[in-house]
Amino acid sequence: MTADYSGTQKLNYLNNGFTLKSWLLTKDHKRIAIMYLITISLFFLAGGIFAATIRLEMLTPASDLLQTGTYNKVFTAHGILMIFFFLIPSIPAVLGNFLLPIMIGAKDLALPRINLLSLYIYWIGGLFTVWALLQGGVDTGWTFYTPYSTTFSNTYVMAVGLGIFINGFSSILTGLNFIVTVHTMRAPGMTWFRLPLFVWAQYATSLVMILGTPVIAITVLLLAIERFAQVGIFDPAIGGDPILFQHMFWFYSHPAVYIMVLPGMGVISELISNFSRKKIFGYEFIAFSSIAIAVFGFLVWGHHMFVSGQSIYAGLVFSFLTMVVAVPSAIKMFNWTATLYKGSISFDTPMLYGLGFMGLFLIGGLTGLFLGAMGLVVHLTDTYFVVAHFHYVMVGGQVVAYLGGIHYWWPKMTGKMYSEFWGKISAMLVFIGFNLTFFPQFILGYLGMPRRYASYPEEMQVLNIFSSAGASVLGVGMIMPLIYLGHSLIYGKPAGDNPWLLPGLEWRTSSPPPTENFEVMPVVTWEAYEFGEDSGLDLEAARAREAAKV
Amino acid sequence: MNIPRYLGVFAVLVVGTILTYYAATVDLDFIFPGANTLVALLIAFTKMTCVMLFFMHVYWSPRLIWLSAVASFFWLAIMFAYTMQDYLTRDIGVFMQ
Numbered sequence: 001m002t003a004d005y006s007g008t009q010k011l012n013y014l015n016n017g018f019t020l021k022s023w024l025l026t027k028d029h030k031r032i033a034i035m036y037l038i039t040i041s042l043f044f045l046a047g048g049i050f051a052a053t054i055r056l057e058m059l060t061p062a063s064d065l066l067q068t069g070t071y072n073k074v075f076t077a078h079g080i081l082m083i084f085f086f087l088i089p090s091i092p093a094v095l096g097n098f099l100l101p102i103m104i105g106a107k108d109l110a111l112p113r114i115n116l117l118s119l120y121i122y123w124i125g126g127l128f129t130v131w132a133l134l135q136g137g138v139d140t141g142w143t144f145y146t147p148y149s150t151t152f153s154n155t156y157v158m159a160v161g162l163g164i165f166i167n168g169f170s171s172i173l174t175g176l177n178f179i180v181t182v183h184t185m186r187a188p189g190m191t192w193f194r195l196p197l198f199v200w201a202q203y204a205t206s207l208v209m210i211l212g213t214p215v216i217a218i219t220v221l222l223l224a225i226e227r228f229a230q231v232g233i234f235d236p237a238i239g240g241d242p243i244l245f246q247h248m249f250w251f252y253s254h255p256a257v258y259i260m261v262l263p264g265m266g267v268i269s270e271l272i273s274n275f276s277r278k279k280i281f282g283y284e285f286i287a288f289s290s291i292a293i294a295v296f297g298f299l300v301w302g303h304h305m306f307v308s309g310q311s312i313y314a315g316l317v318f319s320f321l322t323m324v325v326a327v328p329s330a331i332k333m334f335n336w337t338a339t340l341y342k343g344s345i346s347f348d349t350p351m352l353y354g355l356g357f358m359g360l361f362l363i364g365g366l367t368g369l370f371l372g373a374m375g376l377v378v379h380l381t382d383t384y385f386v387v388a389h390f391h392y393v394m395v396g397g398q399v400v401a402y403l404g405g406i407h408y409w410w411p412k413m414t415g416k417m418y419s420e421f422w423g424k425i426s427a428m429l430v431f432i433g434f435n436l437t438f439f440p441q442f443i444l445g446y447l448g449m450p451r452r453y454a455s456y457p458e459e460m461q462v463l464n465i466f467s468s469a470g471a472s473v474l475g476v477g478m479i480m481p482l483i484y485l486g487h488s489l490i491y492g493k494p495a496g497d498n499p500w501l502l503p504g505l506e507w508r509t510s511s512p513p514p515t516e517n518f519e520v521m522p523v524v525t526w527e528a529y530e531f532g533e534d535s536g537l538d539l540e541a542a543r544a545r546e547a548a549k550v
Numbered sequence: 551m552n553i554p555r556y557l558g559v560f561a562v563l564v565v566g567t568i569l570t571y572y573a574a575t576v577d578l579d580f581i582f583p584g585a586n587t588l589v590a591l592l593i594a595f596t597k598m599t600c601v602m603l604f605f606m607h608v609y610w611s612p613r614l615i616w617l618s619a620v621a622s623f624f625w626l627a628i629m630f631a632y633t634m635q636d637y638l639t640r641d642i643g644v645f646m647q
Contacts, residue, residue: 183614211625247633298628302636314636 012415012512027112028515032119033098034413040094041482043085043126048478050078055437055471058464063454071454072139073155079142080133084164085126087398088256091263092174092209093122095405096202098413100178102506102513103196105187105522110180118173125167132159141452143249144220146234146242150227158227161220168213171259175209178202187505189524196504196528197273197286201266204290208255208262208297216252219245243308250301258297261393262290264357264401265332271354271404272336274502276343279529282335289328296325303372307381315374322372329365333358348500349423353404356431360396364389367442382452385445388438396434403430403481410485411499415511416492422484429477436470503535504528551604559604566597 013030017023023031053074057065066074097115101108109115132138138155140148149157182195182203222233223245232239273280280286302310302318336358345351367389371377380386407427411417440463445451449460456464498507503526509518526535570593578585603609608619 211622215629243636244633247636248629251629251633298625299632302632309640311636311638311640311642313639313642314632317632317635 010510011514012510013515014414014512016515025116027108027116029097029101029109029112029115030413030513030515032115033094035119036089036093036097036122039123039126040086040090043081044090046130047078047081047086048475050074050081052471052475054078055468057454058456059468061456061458061461066454068454069139072141072452073137075452076138076141077133080129080138080160080164082394083142083256083260084167085122085129087260087394088171089122089174090402091267091398091405092178092202092205092259093118093170095198095267095402095409096178096205096263097174099409099506100199100202101181101185102509102517103199103504104182104185105190105505105518105524106181106185107516107518109177110185111177114173114177118170118177121173122167122170125163125165125170127163128166129160129163132156132163135159143253144223144245145249146223146245149223149245150235151237153227158224161223165217165220168217171209171213175206175213178206179210187522187524190505191524193284193287194524194526194528195287197269197280197283197290198263198266200287201262201269201290204294205259205262205266207291208259208294212252212255212259212298215248216256219248219252222248243305243310246305246308246310247301250304251298254301254304255294255297257390257393258293260398261361261401262293264398264405265290265329267401267405267408268336268354268357269332270504271350271408272339272358273529274408274500274504275346275348275351275354276340277346277531278339278343279527279531280335281338281341282331283528285331286335289331292328293325296321296328300325300372303377306374306377312374319372319374323369326365326369326372333362333365347424349418349420349427350404350408352424352427353400353407353430356427357397357400357404360392360400360431360434364392364394364396367392379448380445382450383445384441384449384451387451388441388445391438391441396438400430400434403427403478406481406485408500409506410488411495412506412511412513414489414492415495416488417495417499418488418492419484422480426477426480426484429473429480431477433470433473433475433477437467437474438470440464440466440470501537501541503530503537508536551610556604559600562600563597566593569593 013028016028017026023035026032053066054071057063057071057074063071097109133156136156138144138157138160140153140155140157144157144161147153149161182199186195225231226233226235226238226240230238234240234242234245236242269280269286299321300318302314303322306315306319367385371380371386371389407418407423444460444463444467447460449456495511497509497511499511500507505522505524506513508522531537570590573586573589573593576586578589602619608615
């Protein structure tokens with residue numbers, strides 16, 4: 001809580017009402033973001049427990065901890081919770097919700113009631129899914145492939161499907177809200193090309209959300225129609241085609257990868273530029289590469305289906321387009337690297353996460369090209385190589401970016417500084433633990449170890465032990481922020497309004513921000529990532545900080 | 551838009567529904583195989599356009615809303631086109647072998 005010179009408490013979004021009702025019926029985007037943060041963290045914890053169970057089972061070649069059927073349910077629950085209830089909503093719903101209006105100089109999102117509705121829909125979808133998982137779970141894998149989810153299903157497929165169906169509307173409404181907000185609520189002077197790249201990334205993500213999410217909802221609906229009304233859609237016995245399910249599923253779920261990673265890229269653009277104290281290299285290229293990823297991301301879904309029975313000609317087209325979609329991601333990587341060049345780099349905790357992202361996403365992205373090559377993928381499909389690849393993108397990319405973003409904006413969100421020492425330790429543990437967990441899986445996959453089996457040949461045990469050991473290091477690295485960030489809420493030093501001395505609009509309001517975000521509507525007269533005289537920054541303080549670093 | 555016009559659009563939707571039912575009872579395969587499906591889709595498309603333009607007020611909306619509406623159809627077309635490229639070439643075999 002901040003105080004003015006007279007000693008009275010300044011009103012901010014946290015102390016503006018303490019009742020449960022003031023939280024549950026709030027229309028303040030910042031409070032809604034905090035409620036998302038708490039819920040998403042719980043889902044992350046639950047998904048993490050399932051991950052730990054998987055790695056424990058994989059310590060030994062035999063399926064001794066879990067029965068094979070239970071193992072199927074455990075990895076399915078891990079995938080569903082992590083993807084639909086953590087990765088997809090995490091950065092947009094938490095960081096996007098909290099920061100997007102502030103970064104463009106708005107009082108709130110354009111549709112505050114819709115924003116609260118999104119949260120409630122997310123809660124209802126989440127509770128429904130958790131209920132279904134507790135009732136008996138699902139054993140289809142998070143992809144719900146037919147005929148596992150139709151002809152041969154004997155688990156709670158439709159109940160979990162309904163939970164995901166409901167949750168999809170939360171994504172759509174959040175995306176819609178962000179798009180309307182960016183179009184209509186920008187402060188005077190905040191032109192499109194002065195928008196922070198985090199906002200561009202959120203905008204591109206929102207496009208994918210509203211264009212793609214309805215398709216997964218329709219797919220789940222068709223699944224229900226086939227199961228309950230016996231209309232032949234996916235089941236060949238009654239005139240359907242199981243590969244049609246994969247087309248429809250991946251039409252959403254491949255772009256969903258970009259729903260997960262694009263916001264992370266937005267966070268990284270902020271971290272790399274701001275902690276290098278240098279204007280970002282190729283602003284327009286990074287902005288448009290986000291849009292290009294959003295568009296091209298819709299054209300490559302068939303690379304998940306190379307060995308499904310899909311036409312080889314369709315495979316050729318999807319393979320080519322997969323190589324094309326790597327270009328805008330590469331543009332971002334090159335531009336971030338060029339931004340670092342001759343920058344005044346600070347190795348604060350958020351930047352450690354930012355640099356970690358660059359290394360891990362590079363490996364994740366490049367191994368994606370292996371899996372986009374039609375010949376090689378025949379050997380690698382459904383092996384641990386695929387598991388390692390998408391964890392490098394999802395965890396090494398998105399989760400690391402999310403953690404970086406949480407650390408970066410924590411002082412703004414709470415008004416308190418956390419322990420830099422423990423922050424750095426945690427960031428390094430995450431990086432080391434992650435690589436120890438997932439790099440051996442590339443080798444295991446190349447050697448032919450299939451995914452989704454509870455047992456494996458004995459000669460693969462050593463690498464699996466490395467992987468499980470790494471998972472425990474990663475787990476410690478992930479749990480540590482819960483402790484020291486929680487500790488900072490009570491014992492942390494006051495952060496001040498601009499602890500990192502940065503020019504963005506969010507650093508020009510108090511920490512934590514007032515309910516209306518700004519006491520006076522800001523007028524933007526400077527370019528994005530402007531560290532010079534024109535930015536209105538306290539340059540003397542910035543120089544003192546530089547000197548202290550030296 | 552006044553109420554009589556809304557009722558007019560509603561009437562078009564009802565007629566479309568009746569036509570869909572009627573078309574389903576007639577075997578149109580003599581025109582070409584699958585003609586029934588095409589007719590049903592055409593009627594559905596017409597009804598959907600009416601709903602979008604008038605009930606959802608797109609007709610009176612700014613160009614940005616038009617762009618959004620057209621974009622959603624473009625995306626639908628992408629999904630159909632790329633899915634059909636699989637179905638239409640699946641039986642050709644590998645390099646015509």
